[in-house]
Amino acid sequence: MNTPLPSTAPFGRGPQAANRESFRAARRKAAMRALLLALPLLIFLLVTFVAPIASLLVRSVQNPEVHAGMPRLSAALAGWDGAGVPGEPAFAALAQDLKEASEYGQLGNIARRMNFYQPEFRSLLFKTARATRSQTPAQWKPALIDLDERWNAPETWRLLKRASISPTPDYLLNAVDAQVAPDGSVTSVAADSAVYRAAFERTVTISATVTLLCLVLGYPVAHLLATLPQNQSNRLILFVIVPFWTSLLVRTTAWYVLLQPGGVINSALLRFRLIDHPLPLIFNRTGVLIGMTHILLPYMILAIFSVMKGVSPVYMRAAKSLGAHPAVAFVRVYVPQTLPGVGAGCFLVFVLALGYYITPALLGGAGDEMISQLIASQTNDQLNWGLAGALSCYLIVFTAVFYFIFNRLVGIDRLRFG
Missing domain, CATH: 1.10.3720.10 (MetI-like)
Known part of the structure; x- marks a missing residue:
């Protein structure tokens, strides 16, 4: 007596496979529903908690004031090796950038940033900016050095070059009472300045x-x-x-x-x-x-x-x-x-x-x-x-x-x- 063989479905399409597929689909649907219910809370946390913290952490390496406010000077100092005082192109770029920054209201931000490096830098920049608006000499280098002897100090220009670099490690170093020395090494600040x-x-x-x-x-x-x-x-x-x-x-x-x-x-x-x-x-x-x-x-x-x-x-x-x-x-x-x-x-x-x-x-x-x-x-x-x-x-x-x-x-x- 011949017994008929049961009909076979294609591989992977039997009743058990169909049940597994329907179960996975139900799981995905439930997970999607739960995600949609939690989405408003996730967006709220992202906007009010995660994004502000991330923005503050990004600021710890950003240094946009001098780099964006004085683009000519930043480009001129990029190739300067830090030895001595830079040449006339850097002085001319400084005068032009200070004049434009003063006209567009950006000088205050630049001066405040430089004051973090050296307290008297704010007065130096404002004094120089007033001079650039009132005179146009043939050579800016001797004119600015005559205006203030600090423009003939290599340390002044090294600070400007450091401030023009973005991103910068300066904030992260300052937060642990450290700084970059003129030779490029990392040193601790003076004991009376360590906070x-x-x-x-x-x-x-x-x-x-x-x-x-x-x-x-x-x-x-x-x-x-x-x-x-x-x-x-x-x-x-x-x-x-x-x-x-x-x-x-x-x-x-x-x-x-x-x-x-x-x-x-x-x-x-x-x-x-x-x-x-x-x-x-x-x-x-x-x-x-x-x-x-x-x-x-x-x-x-x-x-x-x-x-x-x-x-x-x-x-x-x-x-x-x-x-x-x-x-x-x-x-x-x-x-x-x-x-x-x-x-x-x-x-x-x-x-x-x-x-x-x-x-x-x-x-x-x-x-x-x-x-x-x-x-x-x-x-x-x-x-x-x-x-x-x-x-x-x-x-x-x-x-x-x-x-x-x-x-x-x-x-x-x-x-x-x-």
């Missing part, structure tokens, strides 16, 4: 101290919240969350009132005769640490609490039943299971502290200036966006380095909240 390396060290020190204080204060609170019954824990955690509903400026200003010599804290200590004179709690490192620890402490508590809630009490009971002392069981059994939360909390607090501005500005003194305050000063007061971008670039690099360090130590990327 930024000390500011970076101070920023890291303050951030690390605040992180340690938050860990010491936050770990017991998180443990208490995680071990209490659910109803009590929910009521107490409100005291941790409520500070998030209060403005950062309001909380910092409250500490400004509490810590001053005639404030609540010193008045109470004097009234109870615990001290003889007011303690210096403000406009110094103490005030900065108190204010920042108070503001950042909830982040540490919530990060550790989220992990502690997932630690089963069975492990502690098992360790005690096997003869371990409660303290030993806590250190060797319980604490290692909470390390991902500790790492996440430490990293979160540390990174937030690196970029803090309001609290150090209100509660700190002259010796507690953090890098965020220097960035704000460069953008608001000095209008030196290039140096502000370089400082921001290093701050981002530090954040990335510390992330990899924390991740290497405790594996915070494996943390699961909830």
Whole structure:
């Protein structure tokens, strides 16, 4: 008896292949729908967060003022070897560019840029620009040297050549108190002019101290919240969350009132005769640490609490039943299971502290200036966006380095909240 063979479909077109294709199509459709729903948020983040940061970082290597405002001089100095004083073509290009820059309103930007190299450069450029508008000598080189002897100094022309180069490493070097010497080597600035390396060290020190204080204060609170019954824990955690509903400026200003010599804290200590004179709690490192620890402490508590809630009490009971002392069981059994939360909390607090501005500005003194305050000063007061971008670039690099360090130590990327 002959049994008819089942009909065969072309290779890859059977029922299973068709089901796989329909499943992939459904997955693609669902992914596209999710992308379209998230697209407005992605665009918002790109426009308001990513693009401004990228623009600021690009400014750290841009040097457009002299290069764009004085194109003839930039071209003339491109082939100059830096020895002695350049010839007449460079002087003529300088005079023509200064005259046009003054007419088109670009001289102020050029002078401000050159003043970053040498403080008296602004007056020199404006003085020379006035002379170029009032005279047209046959030879500009002797005329400008007679006008100001600084035009006969090779260092003046070396600074102009450096300023005409774009992109430039000058901002990135200045941000770590370094500069390019006349021979082309990189050297440190004078000790009395060094500002930024000390500011970076101070920023890291303050951030690390605040992180340690938050860990010491936050770990017991998180443990208490995680071990209490659910109803009590929910009521107490409100005291941790409520500070998030209060403005950062309001909380910092409250500490400004509490810590001053005639404030609540010193008045109470004097009234109870615990001290003889007011303690210096403000406009110094103490005030900065108190204010920042108070503001950042909830982040540490919530990060550790989220992990502690997932630690089963069975492990502690098992360790005690096997003869371990409660303290030993806590250190060797319980604490290692909470390390991902500790790492996440430490990293979160540390990174937030690196970029803090309001609290150090209100509660700190002259010796507690953090890098965020220097960035704000460069953008608001000095209008030196290039140096502000370089400082921001290093701050981002530090954040990335510390992330990899924390991740290497405790594996915070494996943390699961909830």
